[in-house]
Amino acid sequence: MYISPELKSEIGEVGLEEHIHIIVKAVRLERDYIAKAMAKPLHSVRQEIRLVNAFSMALPAGEVEKFAEEPWVERLELDKKVYATLDTAIPLIGVPHVWESGFTGKGVNIAIVDTGVDKNHPDLAGRVVATRDFTLEGFRDLNGHGSHVAGICAGSGEASRGKYKGLAPSASILVAKALKGDGSGRMSDVMAGIEWAVEMGAHIVNLSLGTKGPCDGRDALSELCDVVVGQGVIVCVAAGNDGPAKRTIGSPGCARKVITVGASTDFDTVAEFSSCGPTADERLKPDVLAPGVDIVSSLAEGVSVGKPVDSYYTSATGTSMAAAHVGGLAALLLEAKPGASPLLVKEALIRAAKDFGIDHYAEGAGRIVAEEALRYVQIHENPPEVPEAEQPPPGCLAGLFHVGDQWLRKLEGRLRRLPEKES
Amino acid sequence: MIEKLKKIARKDPKRGVNLIVHLAKPPSEVLSLLAVRGVKIRHKYCLMRAVAVEISAQEALRLEKEAWVTRIEEDREVHILREKEE
Numbered sequence: 324m325y326i327s328p329e330l331k332s333e334i335g336e337v338g339l340e341e342h343i344h345i346i347v348k349a350v351r352l353e354r355d356y357i358a359k360a361m362a363k364p365l366h367s368v369r370q371e372i373r374l375v376n377a378f379s380m381a382l383p384a385g386e387v388e389k390f391a392e393e394p395w396v397e398r399l400e401l402d403k404k405v406y407a408t409l410d411t412a413i414p415l416i417g418v419p420h421v422w423e424s425g426f427t428g429k430g431v432n433i434a435i436v437d438t439g440v441d442k443n444h445p446d447l448a449g450r451v452v453a454t455r456d457f458t459l460e461g462f463r464d465l466n467g468h469g470s471h472v473a474g475i476c477a478g479s480g481e482a483s484r485g486k487y488k489g490l491a492p493s494a495s496i497l498v499a500k501a502l503k504g505d506g507s508g509r510m511s512d513v514m515a516g517i518e519w520a521v522e523m524g525a526h527i528v529n530l531s532l533g534t535k536g537p538c539d540g541r542d543a544l545s546e547l548c549d550v551v552v553g554q555g556v557i558v559c560v561a562a563g564n565d566g567p568a569k570r571t572i573g574s575p576g577c578a579r580k581v582i583t584v585g586a587s588t589d590f591d592t593v594a595e596f597s598s599c600g601p602t603a604d605e606r607l608k609p610d611v612l613a614p615g616v617d618i619v620s621s622l623a624e625g626v627s628v629g630k631p632v633d634s635y636y637t638s639a640t641g642t643s644m645a646a647a648h649v650g651g652l653a654a655l656l657l658e659a660k661p662g663a664s665p666l667l668v669k670e671a672l673i674r675a676a677k678d679f680g681i682d683h684y685a686e687g688a689g690r691i692v693a694e695e696a697l698r699y700v701q702i703h704e705n706p707p708e709v710p711e712a713e714q715p716p717p718g719c720l721a722g723l724f725h726v727g728d729q730w731l732r733k734l735e736g737r738l739r740r741l742p743e744k745e746s
Numbered sequence: 747m748i749e750k751l752k753k754i755a756r757k758d759p760k761r762g763v764n765l766i767v768h769l770a771k772p773p774s775e776v777l778s779l780l781a782v783r784g785v786k787i788r789h790k791y792c793l794m795r796a797v798a799v800e801i802s803a804q805e806a807l808r809l810e811k812e813a814w815v816t817r818i819e820e821d822r823e824v825h826i827l828r829e830k831e832e
Contacts, residue, residue, distance in 0.1 A: 438826065468826040506826040511766055511798030513824055515789040522792075532824045543766040543796055543819060550793045561827040574822070596829055629828070641828040 324391045325398035333401050339385030344369075344402035350395050352376040359393070366390075409475065409487045411589060412614035416648065418490055420694035421655045428491025428654035430661075433476050434520030434528045436513055437469030439500035441623035444470060445635065446478035446487070447496065453523050454498040457512040465504030467628030471639050472531045473498070474621030475647035477654070482635035487619055490651025491658075497523050502532060510534070510544045510574070517547060517558075526657055527557045529650035530581075531643030536563055536573035539603040545578035552580035553708075557657070557665040559584060559650040561642035562609040563598030569684060571598040572608050582653070582669050583608045586615025586645040587690045591679060597642055600684040609687040610669065611676050613652075615645030652693055656700045664705040671699035747820055748810065751803050759804035764788070764821035769795040770814045783809065 326334075333343060342365070349356050352373055361368050366382045379402050382390060391399050413419065432452070441464050442451040456462045464470045473489075477496055480488030499516030502508035513532065520528055528551065538545065548558045558581040565571035566585075576583045576598070586594035594616050600608035622628065622637040629639035649672065656668050675695030676688040754761055769776055773790040776797075780787060786800040798821055801809065810818050 466826065468828055471828075502824070502826060506828070507823055509764060509798070509821045510824055511764070511789050511821045514766075514791060514796075514798070518791055518793055531828075532826055534822045534824050542822075543768065543794070544824070547791070547794055554793070564827050564829055574824075639828050641826075643827040646827075 324396060326387065326391050327398065327400040330387065330399055330401040334384045334387055337384045340383050342381045343384045343387060344379065344381050345387065346372075346377055346379050346400045346402045347396060348375065348377045348398045348400070350376070350397050352378070353395075356395050360390075409489065409619055412618060412648065413488070413490065415589065415614060416652070416691050417693040417695070418652065418655070421659075421697050424659070424697065426655045426658045426697070428477060428494030428651070428658055431491065431494045431527065431654040431657045432497055432523070432525050433491065433494050433650055433654055434497040434499060434523070434525035435469055435473045435476065436499045436501050436516040436520060436528060436530055437472055437532065438466035438502045438504065438506060439464035439469045440473045440496065440498045441470040441621070442498070444474070444621045444623065445482040446474055446480060446489070446621050448481070450477060450479070450496050451498055452495045454500070455516070455519050456500045457515050458500055458503045458508060460500075460503050462500055464500075464623040465626065466502070466506050467623040467626035467637070468502070468506055468531070468643065469498070469500070470623035471620045471628065471637065472529060472643055472647045475618060475644060476529055476651040478621050487636050489620065490648060491654035494651070494654045497525050510542070514544055514547050517551060521551055521554065521556055525556055527559065527650055527653050529647055530558065530560045530575060531646045533561060533563050533576050534573035536565060536577070536598060537570040537603040538572070538574045538577040540577045540579050540606070542574045545575045548575045548578040549580045552665045555664060557582065557653045557668055559646045559653060561646040562586075564596045564641050566593075566597040566599050567595055567685065569599050570601065570603065572600055572602060573598075577602040577606075577608060579606070580665065582649055582672060583610045583687070584642060584646040584649045585609035585612045585685065585687060586642045587612040588616045589614065591677070591690060593679070593681065593685045594640075597645075597685065599682070607683060607687070611649065611672050611687045612690045613645040613648035615642050616640050618644040620644070649691060652691060652696065655693070656696060659697055660700045662705070663700050666708060667700060667703060667705045670706060671696040671703070675699050747818060748807070750820070751806050755803040755807055760802045762800050763803050763806055765799055765801060765806055765818050766821050767797050767799055767809065767818050768816045769797065770816050771795065773797050776814055779812075779814070785809070
């Protein structure tokens, strides 16, 4: 019987009744052992790791030593939390290749419509060019969500010597505070924030927010987002965290012209919580996936949010984080091709995405691939807008615009073969 | 939305509700029409014909019947989309 020093130390630090996550290495991995481990009322087995005769489980800290005495247990280790930080998520989606090509978001304005931003954070200092509060609560980020999102989009990584640098570290940031410290607000305030951002010259609007789904894209917030995209502004929206149930994408994720982003893991799977389509009027959403699990980014001063890494950074999970990756990548693509239309950028992200080969109502076109998207915008011209009347009927890939496009036809055919499941 | 408003109005006609009112005219042309009804205008939008208002449930039902109002919808709550920590 062996208990690792890290696990011993963790047991000493937490209360005896507090659950602790461990990895159990067994002499042999037999069903009986797992059944025995699960038989105790407060024990829960999480994963089997058959290749090394092990499994992970959670149990009260006070019971670990007794559990270690089981004759079939070889050793117990602490199941340490691992982080898919910006320093791992960014290489995963190929952003360093885009930076090497000289694009860091210079000259691009990203609007963060959220809970405000800590503009004194070292990673964001001097980068926020305009702010406005629509909550009557004061501009300060009392939640920390907006600062975290801003760091993913455009943080400089100053306080971590570049380790936690955001996707577009040279972009300028506009901040509309439309959500209060408790993380909630009204659609009308978000709409006012979007209009202000457009008036201030935003090229990209990031909306890591939404209502409960489903929705059909005919609500005021979705309608405004579509109008804004029609004026040449890219709008990136979080899909929602109500997955894996179908029809869980709310507003404005259901808007036709925005880029709706679900969350992927560090292991290129769809995050379990990521909301799924179709929309209430049977359109395909989300459009793409981006990393959204345990992402380390800027921590606003004076707030407690996520799992802090140090005094400047914290880890957070959600499609909010995923949308911010797309907002940052869109800034790189716009710098690479000034004048690229929102439609070209959306098309590039969709065309370049890594398809996991699963339900498209969960993954959209797949996980974003930055260098491929860059290549796409560099060699393609802005596609023509498809008039409303010519857009595909519900059930087709409305919102993806190229009605005659062979790739979309193929994808559409695949979707039609998928069984319709209701959760 | 109308059914929900009727329900609220039956219980408490003066209860305030937050709405987004879609208009047939630019917002600037209906501000005085809204003012006489005691409507509190929270936002008026430039990129679409709509205003966000605070209004009593009873008055909202009357407003919905105006020819210059195309439709009304609830000014719904939105939330950040970060998962809560374990």
